[in-house]
Amino acid sequence: MVYAETKLKGAFVIDIARNEDERGFFARTFCVDEFQSRGLNARLVQCSLSFNKARGTLRGLHWQEPPQAECKLVRVTRGAIFDVILDMRPGSATYKEYFAIELTEDNRTQMYVPEGCAHGFQTLEDNTEVAYQISAAYAPALARGVRWDDPTFAIRWPEAERRLMNERDASYPDFKEST
Numbered sequence: 001m002v003y004a005e006t007k008l009k010g011a012f013v014i015d016i017a018r019n020e021d022e023r024g025f026f027a028r029t030f031c032v033d034e035f036q037s038r039g040l041n042a043r044l045v046q047c048s049l050s051f052n053k054a055r056g057t058l059r060g061l062h063w064q065e066p067p068q069a070e071c072k073l074v075r076v077t078r079g080a081i082f083d084v085i086l087d088m089r090p091g092s093a094t095y096k097e098y099f100a101i102e103l104t105e106d107n108r109t110q111m112y113v114p115e116g117c118a119h120g121f122q123t124l125e126d127n128t129e130v131a132y133q134i135s136a137a138y139a140p141a142l143a144r145g146v147r148w149d150d151p152t153f154a155i156r157w158p159e160a161e162r163r164l165m166n167e168r169d170a171s172y173p174d175f176k177e178s179t
Contacts, residue, residue, distance in 0.1 A: 001014050001015065001016060001017055001027075001028055001029075001031065001034060002014065002015040002016075002017060003034075003038060006085070006099040007094060007097065007099055008085055008087045008092075008094050008097065008098075008099050008114075008117065009092060009093065009094065009114075010039075010040075010112075010114035010117075011085050011087075011099060011111070011112060011113060011114055011117060012038075012040070012111075012112040013101060013109060013110070013111060013112075014073075014109070014110040014111070014112055015107075015108070015109050015110075016028065016029060016108050016110075027108075029075065029110065030044075030073065030133065040071070040112060040114075041071040041114070041115065041135045043135045043136075044133050044134070044135060045134065045135060045136060045137055046132075046133075046134040046136075046137060046138070047131070047132065047133050047134070048131070048132040048134060049129060049130070049131055049132070050129070050130040050131075050132070051127075051128075051129050052079075052123045052127070052128045052129070052130070053126065053127060054123070054126055054164050055123055055124060055125055055126050055128075055160070055161075056122065056123060056160035056161060056162050056163050056164055057122065057123040057128070057163075057164045057165070058120065058121070058122045058123075058148055058157070058160075058163050058164065058165045058169065059120055059121055059165065059169065060084070060118065060119055060120020060121060060145070060148065060169065061084065061086050061118035061119060061120035061145055061146050061147075061148060061169075062118060062119060062120065062143065062144065062145045063088055063116065063117060063118045063119065063143075063144050063145075064136060064138075064139055064142045064143055064144065065142040065144060066115075066142075067142075068136045068137065068138075068139035068142045069115035069116060069136065069142075070115060070134050070135050070136035071112065071113055071114050071115050071134075071135045072111075072112075072113040072119055072132050072133065072134050072135075073110055073111075073112055073113075073132070073133040073134075074103065074110060074111045074112075074113060074119065074121075074130060074131075074132055075103065075108070075109075075110045075111075075130070075131050076103040076104055076105050076128065076129070076130055076131075077105060077129045077130070077131050078105050078127060078128060078129040079104070079105060079123060079124070079125040079126070079127055079128025079129060080102060080103065080104040080105065080123070080124040080125045080128060081102070081103050081104075081121040081122065081123055081124060081128060081130060082100060082101075082102055082121060082122045082124060082157065082158050083100060083101055083102070083103045083111050083119075083120075083121045084098055084099070084100045084119070084120050084121060084155060084157075085098060085099050085100075085111065085113050085117050085118070085119055086098045086117060086118040086119075086120070086146065086153060086155070087116070087117050088116055088117060088118050088144075088146075089116035089117065092116075096152060096153060096175075098153060098155050100155070100156075102124070103121075103130075104124075115135075118144075118145070118146060120148060120169075122148075122157055122158060122160065122163070124158065145168070145169065145172050146172055146175050147169070147170070147171070147172035147173070147174070147175075148163075148165070148169065148170075150172070150174055150175050151174070152174065152175040153175070
């Protein structure tokens with residue numbers, strides 16, 4: 001695998017290294033030893049799948065607080081997404097900054113989302129499927145979120161004829177610093 005750290009410390013774009021022959025190719029998408037050698041959380045307790053019927057579906061931006069803070073390894077298995085990581089770690093040099101990339105079934109690129117960072121995406125195609133590997137179990141009481149279009153973060157999402165999202169994601173209030 002080929003790892004490229006983003007401007008957000010601890011967040012990585014991970015590309016597969018293909019071993020190709022006449023049959024196609026084989027590639028690793030996860031390796032405990034490689035993750036640990038880079039200081040990444042290699043603990044996996046949950047794998048999830050998000051199927052999205054319509055182009056323009058927007059999910060997020062979500063994270064969990066300690067002690068159930070989670071990292072995620074995100075990959076598109078069908079379709080395409082505009083994938084966003086938002087740094088919500090108050091002590092971080094990139095606090096409230098974001099990184100975005102297009103993940104597709106064709107590029108097979110993965111995004112490693114570190115603990116303390118919010119994650120969200122918008123689908124770019126109908127019938128898009130997103131696979132997650134997650135380091136902590138879901139804890140509703142520790143779940144947090146910010147609105148996709150909050151002016152504090154100024155995320156530049158792709159244009160969409162319509163955006164489909166659930167009420168919770170659409171109705172988060174404007175971000176305010178914790179006191």
